[in-house]
Amino acid sequence: MSNSPIVKQYTNEYQAEVVNLILHIQQKEYNIPITKRDQPDLYTIEDFYQTGKGNFWIAVYNNKVVGTISLLDIGNNQVALRKMFVDQEFRGAMFKTASLLLNKAIKWVEEKSIKTVYLGTTPQFLAAHRFYEKNGFTSIGVNELPENFPLLQVDRKFYQYSLS
Structure with missing residues (x-):
């Protein structure tokens, strides 16, 4: 049994499990009035x-999904970072799940010669804001x-990560 989650495609x-994790965090933890109907991309992840x-990508611990992250190709060698969610028990320094997920995505960005990563988030996700800023997002x-950035109704705070 590994001490940290495994990140895989x-x-x-x-x-x-992905749908349940994301909806639980959005609705129960942060009281964001968003439903699965508002997120059809969750039912067509491979195509979308x-x-x-x-x-x-997903982070898996003991065969349970504990985190997600995605990059949406928006053209012009740019991507939108979306659906970054980590189960409450797997946040922080003990498991480093968010860092594992972000590192996997950034490695992908470098390998694919992507120039810029953009993301939108909600004002409530203060810990996420600190995390992105600590990891080079401005x-x-x-x-x-x-x-061509897919603006979501709930997003009010935006970041970019540029590769040079």
């Missing part, structure tokens, strides 16, 4: 995220997003 067998220069205004 998403496959359909994990769909129900795992195309072009995009991908979707805060930007909504007007600095590329026009």
